[in-house]
Amino acid sequence: MSDFYIKTGTTSxxxxxxxxxxxxxxxxxxxxxxxxxELTTEYAQAMADPAFHAELAHLQQTYTGRPTPVxxxxxxxxxxxxxxxxxxxxxxxxxxxxxxxxxxxxALLAKRMGRHRVIAETGAGxxxxxxxxxxxxxxLECHVYMGSVDMARQQPNVFRMKLMGxxxxxxxxxxxxxxxxxxxxxxxxxxxxRTTFYLLGSALGPHPYPMMVRDFxxxxxxxxxxQMLALAGQLPDxxxxxxxxxxxxxxxxxxxxxxxxxxxxxVEAGGxxxxxxxxxxxxxxxxxxxxxxxxxxxxxVMQDDDGQVRETHSISAGxxxxxxxPEHAYLRSLERAYYTSATDDEALAAFRTLxxxxxxxxxLETAHAVAEVIKRAPTMSRDSVLLVNxxxxxxxxxxxxxxxxxxxx
Ligand SMILES: *Cc1c(COP(=O)(O)O)cnc(C)c1O
Numbered sequence: 416m417s418d419f420y421i422k423t424g425t426t427s428x429x430x431x432x433x434x435x436x437x438x439x440x441x442x443x444x445x446x447x448x449x450x451x452x453e454l455t456t457e458y459a460q461a462m463a464d465p466a467f468h469a470e471l472a473h474l475q476q477t478y479t480g481r482p483t484p485v486x487x488x489x490x491x492x493x494x495x496x497x498x499x500x501x502x503x504x505x506x507x508x509x510x511x512x513x514x515x516x517x518x519x520x521x522a523l524l525a526k527r528m529g530r531h532r533v534i535a536e537t538g539a540g541x542x543x544x545x546x547x548x549x550x551x552x553x554x555l556e557c558h559v560y561m562g563s564v565d566m567a568r569q570q571p572n573v574f575r576m577k578l579m580g581x582x583x584x585x586x587x588x589x590x591x592x593x594x595x596x597x598x599x600x601x602x603x604x605x606x607x608x609r610t611t612f613y614l615l616g617s618a619l620g621p622h623p624y625p626m627m628v629r630d631f632x633x634x635x636x637x638x639x640x641x642q643m644l645a646l647a648g649q650l651p652d653x654x655x656x657x658x659x660x661x662x663x664x665x666x667x668x669x670x671x672x673x674x675x676x677x678x679x680x681x682v683e684a685g686g687x688x689x690x691x692x693x694x695x696x697x698x699x700x701x702x703x704x705x706x707x708x709x710x711x712x713x714x715x716v717m718q719d720d721d722g723q724v725r726e727t728h729s730i731s732a733g734x735x736x737x738x739x740x741p742e743h744a745y746l747r748s749l750e751r752a753y754y755t756s757a758t759d760d761e762a763l764a765a766f767r768t769l770x771x772x773x774x775x776x777x778x779l780e781t782a783h784a785v786a787e788v789i790k791r792a793p794t795m796s797r798d799s800v801l802l803v804n805x806x807x808x809x810x811x812x813x814x815x816x817x818x819x820x821x822x823x824x
Contacts, residue, residue, distance in 0.1 A: 428745060433622020435745035441621040442708045447601075450608045455623045457528050462630070471523055478552060479509045479519065481634065485642040485802075491772045491788075498795035500788060501647060501802045502775070503639045505663065512778065512807030513635060513663045514545035518614060520631030522549035525612035532607070535614045536560045536600040538593030539732030540572025541811070542616030547581035549614075557581040560600045562592040569732075572811070593736070594724070597710055617660025618740035621711030625740050632666025635804060640670045643802060651802035653678045653791065657784040658754065659695075659733045661740030663806040668752060678753065680791075681743060682783045684729035685756035695727035696756040697739045698747060709738040730759035730815065731779035733807075757786035765789055766809065766816065778807035779815065 428435045441451060461467040475481040484507065488500040505513040525533050533555050537543030543559040550557035559576055563585040566573050576583050589595035604613045618628040636654075643651055654671055656664035658681040671677040686694030697704045697715040703725060707716035717725040717737040729735040746752035757765070765785035770776045777785055781804075788803050795801065809816075 428742065429622060429626055433626070435625075435742045436748055437706065438712070438714050438741035438744040438748075439622060439625060440713050440741075441711065442713065443621045443711045444605065446605045447608070447621070450604070451621055451623070458524060458623055458627055461524055461527055467523070467527065471520060474519055474523070474552070475516070475634065479515055480507060482638040482642070483507050485639060485646055486773075486775075487646065488773050491769070492792070494772060495789065495792040497792040497797060498652065498799040498801040499647065499797070500792055501643065501651065501800065502773070503635060503642075503667065503802060503804045505635060506775065506777065506781070506805045506808035510545055510548050511810065512541060512545070513632060513666060513804075514542055514616065514807075515548060516634055516666065517616065517628050517631040517662060518542070518545035518549040519552075521612070521614045521627070522546070522553050522555060525555060525614070526553050528612065530555075530610060530612040532556045532558070532611045533614045534558045534560065534600050534603050534611055535616065536593065536596040537572075537616070538562070538565055538596070538735070539811075540565070540569040540576070541733060541807075543581070543583070544572050544575050545616070546614045547576040547579040550581060551579040558603070559583050560586055560596040560603070562586045562590070562596050564591040565593065565596070594710075617662040618665045618742060619660045619710060619712060619738065625712065625742055628662050629665045629669055629742060632662050633669040635663065635666040636668060636670030639667060639802060639804075643800070647800050649800060650674055650677055652676065652795070652799045653680060653801045654804070655680045655682065655784050655787050655791070655801065656804040657682045657734060657780050657806060658739060658743060659684075659736055659780060660738075661743045663804055665740060665742055667802075667804045668746070672751070679746070679751065680787060681752055681754045682787045683739075683754060683756040684727075684731060684734035684783060685758040685761070686728040686730070688758050689756065693728040694756065694758075695729045695735050695737065697737070698754040699756050706744070712738075712741050714738050714741040714744045730762060731783065731812070733778070733780040734783060755787060757783040761786040763816070763819065766812075767820075770809075775805065776809035777805055778809050779812045781806045781809070
């Protein structure tokens with residue numbers, strides 16, 4: 416049914432030192448290593464403690480609203496005329512996206528470790544909002560680093576964070592955007608490592624973060640797998656998710672890793688098109704993206720010949736990052752997962768289609784996954800089943816879309 420072949424995955428990843436094949440690891444200043452080691456140990460203890468799982472599950476049910484449903488997209492399925500399309504509804508989680516799954520897990524771990532101060536960095540503000548939310552719920556002090564350019568662009572999210580009691584710290588260095596905010600957050604962590612927990616937002620960074628974020632997000636796939644068996648009477652033939660840092664995708668994929676019949680497809684930001692060079696598709700053009708180290712982990716990084724990180728472009732801020740979680744690089748190297756991209760225009764079209772056909776306005780990030788559904792479903796037989804992760808809702812993107820589509824609607 417599909418035009419590619421997928422091998423069985425191996426599952427003993429990461430290694431003790433945080434490697435996923437040739438990717439991952441811990442590329443950080445000496446001063447942070449003891450903190451990462453302590454975090455790794457504390458995390459392992461928490462995961463072995465039924466009380467930790469019980470508390471997290473309780474909050475997921477009574478606060479986040481889990482399990483999120485799976486919805487059969489009847490009209491979209493009929494229109495596309497191929498595979499039956501099912502939607503995993505992370506857009507219905509509290510705060511409107513999957514990011515809360517991870518923020519809640521890490522905040523609970525911070526509390527368990529006796530850290531009353533959490534720091535986070537944010538680009539578009541979505542991870543900042545999730546962190547501020549979890550911190551408010553658990554009574555933790557929360558400081559969010561954000562580039563001043565991003566703060567100006569994302570004022571509603573800045574206001575949300577402040578409303579929930581977080582301090583938003585403007586970063587004026589460099590390009591005053593996400594990568595500068597990450598540098599500042601790292602600096603804070605080095606200085607205050609005894610009192611502070613660094614709440615990282617995607618399946619990125621030095622070990623154990625990619626593993627920890629994956630585990631906290633894997634609730635998506637665990638639920639979806641059982642829901643598909645109950646609702647569709649079978650596992651999906653294909654799972655699709657958008658990939659920024661890679662947390663919602665790995666959260667969906669993880670539960671299906673040993674199901675050889677299930678194809679896993681990640682969708683990167685194709686921006687203005689791969690040929691234009693203006694995109695964030697780390698796997699699409701290996702002339703401008705190759706293995707390298709960024710923000711503490713080894714993975715694919717978009718870079719020039721001198722190793723300088725390249726500017727990226729996407730209509731969706733959440734996919735606009737020059738690297739990708741190391742486990743995705745690993746799954747791709749195994750050919751256990753396959754990666755493709757959708758352009759800004761394709762994502763916008765998908766944004767409209769899902770809104771019109773199903774009454775669900777997706778986030779622009781999510782719309783990239785939906786764009787792949789629109790391409791792929793018609794090529795599949797009518798008795799096949801496709802599951803797409805709706806990582807978030809689109810309310811946050813209305814301003815962006817109004818500027819582009821306003822007159823045409
Ligand atoms: C942040 C975000 C993403 C991208 O992040 P991942 O870590 O790749 O999941 C995707 N969708 C939504 C709605 C987001 O807010």
